Amino acid sequence: xxxxxxxxxxAVLLVAVILQTSLFTRIRPFxxxxxxxxxxxxxxxxxFPAETAMLLGFGAGLLQDLLAVSPLGLWALxxxxxxxxxxxxxxxxxxxxxxxxxxxFAVTFGGLFLFAVLGTIxxxxxLADGGVVKxxxxxxxxxxxxxxxxxxxxxxxxxxxxxxxxxFRL
Amino acid sequence: MWRPGGIDRSTxxxxxxxxxxxTLLTVDLRASGAGVGATxxxxxxxxxxxxxxxxSTATKPFAxxxxxxSDLFSVNADNNRLRERVLELEQEVAQLQSLENRVREFEAxxxxxxxxxxxxxTAEVLAxxxxxxxxxxxxxxxxxxxxxVGMPVVDEGGLVGRVVSVTATTAHVRLxxxxxxxxxxxxxxxxxxxxxxxxxxxxxxxxLLNTDAAVLAGDILVTADGKYPSGIAVATVVRAARSEVGFxxxxxxxxxxxxxxxxxxxxxxxxxxxxxxxxxxxxxxIPVVVPEDSGDRTxxxxxxxxxxxxxxxx
Numbered sequence: 001x002x003x004x005x006x007x008x009x010x011a012v013l014l015v016a017v018i019l020q021t022s023l024f025t026r027i028r029p030f031x032x033x034x035x036x037x038x039x040x041x042x043x044x045x046x047x048f049p050a051e052t053a054m055l056l057g058f059g060a061g062l063l064q065d066l067l068a069v070s071p072l073g074l075w076a077l078x079x080x081x082x083x084x085x086x087x088x089x090x091x092x093x094x095x096x097x098x099x100x101x102x103x104x105f106a107v108t109f110g111g112l113f114l115f116a117v118l119g120t121i122x123x124x125x126x127l128a129d130g131g132v133v134k135x136x137x138x139x140x141x142x143x144x145x146x147x148x149x150x151x152x153x154x155x156x157x158x159x160x161x162x163x164x165x166x167x168f169r170l
Numbered sequence: 171m172w173r174p175g176g177i178d179r180s181t182x183x184x185x186x187x188x189x190x191x192x193t194l195l196t197v198d199l200r201a202s203g204a205g206v207g208a209t210x211x212x213x214x215x216x217x218x219x220x221x222x223x224x225x226s227t228a229t230k231p232f233a234x235x236x237x238x239x240s241d242l243f244s245v246n247a248d249n250n251r252l253r254e255r256v257l258e259l260e261q262e263v264a265q266l267q268s269l270e271n272r273v274r275e276f277e278a279x280x281x282x283x284x285x286x287x288x289x290x291x292t293a294e295v296l297a298x299x300x301x302x303x304x305x306x307x308x309x310x311x312x313x314x315x316x317x318x319v320g321m322p323v324v325d326e327g328g329l330v331g332r333v334v335s336v337t338a339t340t341a342h343v344r345l346x347x348x349x350x351x352x353x354x355x356x357x358x359x360x361x362x363x364x365x366x367x368x369x370x371x372x373x374x375x376x377x378l379l380n381t382d383a384a385v386l387a388g389d390i391l392v393t394a395d396g397k398y399p400s401g402i403a404v405a406t407v408v409r410a411a412r413s414e415v416g417f418x419x420x421x422x423x424x425x426x427x428x429x430x431x432x433x434x435x436x437x438x439x440x441x442x443x444x445x446x447x448x449x450x451x452x453x454x455x456i457p458v459v460v461p462e463d464s465g466d467r468t469x470x471x472x473x474x475x476x477x478x479x480x481x482x483x484x
Binding site for chain 2 (some may be wrong): 017018019020021022023024025026027031032033035037047050051054055058061063064065066067068069070071072073074075076077080081084087088112115116119123124125126128129130131132133134135139148
């Protein structure tokens with residue numbers, strides 16, 4: 001892994017956060033947008049060393065926190081957990097790539113659920129939202145569908161290539 | 171066979187980052203929207219808002235195309251529904267003109283002033299919140315344009331929300347449907363007052379203390395005295411209210427503003443002139459007027475927390 005790869009990944013995550021907050025202002029099928037940043041975090045966590053992947057997740061979450069009005073650190077914690085879950089399961093996912101889409105669905109749903117619970121604990125009343133089930137399920141479905149395009153794209157941006165059975169290195 | 175690699179180190183790092191996140195959360199909550207967190211937020215938002223503006227502008231044709239595709243499916247049904255609606259509205263207009271005079275008389279009796287003559291600032295919606303749970307819109311005007319924390323934001327339909335944070339060039343508007351938002355309202359038809367609470371994407375909850383009040387489907391709810399100027403349309407009652415255990419009258423209402431598709435909004439340059447405390451946080455921002463009784467049950471907003479002084483006698 002080179003510093004260049006980390007810089008590229010950071011830049012792509014920045015673009016993802018900007019797209020999350022601008023492109024999806026109006027493109028919102030069923031009034032819900034994908035959780036693009038979480039998907040890109042999963043994409044990079046598949047290829048980077050565990051520590052780097054988690055620091056990238058933490059950084060992406062912190063950037064989201066700085067653009068939100070929720071307490072600082074909430075998204076950082078969630079995205080770190082998303083990256084950690086991906087790091088833990090990526091070996092199994094590489095052995096059976098068919099698990100990737102269900103995994104993306106599960107990790108997105110889990111991340112958003114974690115955010116909802118923590119948000120409620122920290123006074124954001126997130127679970128009081130009338131459409132909480134829809135807001136947890138639909139972005140997870142969108143992410144599962146988008147993963148078919150986004151995951152190869154994130155791998156391509158950092159030049160990741162790996163043969164089955166080898167270690168996770170760029 | 172899958173063999174986990176570097177689990178110990180990564181788990182240690184996970185714990186470290188969780189502790190760091192919780193520390194940040196605690197520090198930010200204790201600072202109540204000020205301090206280092208606020209400075210960092212302002213800096214990042216100041217840097218990224220031009221990029222967000224550029225992306226919003228560049229992707230607008232694409233977004234419009236996608237929107238028109240989704241609209242195509244419902245256009246026939248909408249057309250028939252709208253034709254019927256036009257006929258209904260033509261009849262209602264005639265009735266409303268005669269009712270309008272009566273409404274003005276009632277409003278004068280109630281001492282309620284419609285917010286006419288208030289200066290407005292037109293702003294474009296640049297960005298949305300970072301998640302579906304963030305009921306936030308980022309608008310293209312900020313402190314340099316005269317916008318301050320607490321100012322009401324409306325569109326042609328009615329109340330959109332209020333400004334909760336301001337940078338030099340942008341402002342964050344928390345939508346009225348946010349679960350932390352509560353608005354003091356009045357039923358326009360009867361004058362009964364109560365409060366309206368946001369529930370995210372679900373319908374808002376209207377509660378009236380007078381359990382004998384008649385609230386019907388279609389009743390318009392307008393802002394009452396409080397943190398917003400009186401008389402701004404907020405929501406329409408979905409169905410007639412029912413009494414719950416005799417303590418309050420409770421029903422659901424939907425916002426009158428087109429919250430899911432707002433492009434342009436108007437910020438009302440409004441500071442409450444009813445009894446209140448003017449707070450200057452020393453940051454150079456526009457002073458915020460904290461109402462003594464704003465009808466707001468929200469917690470966690472620094473600019474609205476009362477100051478308590480305790481004196482201990484030895």
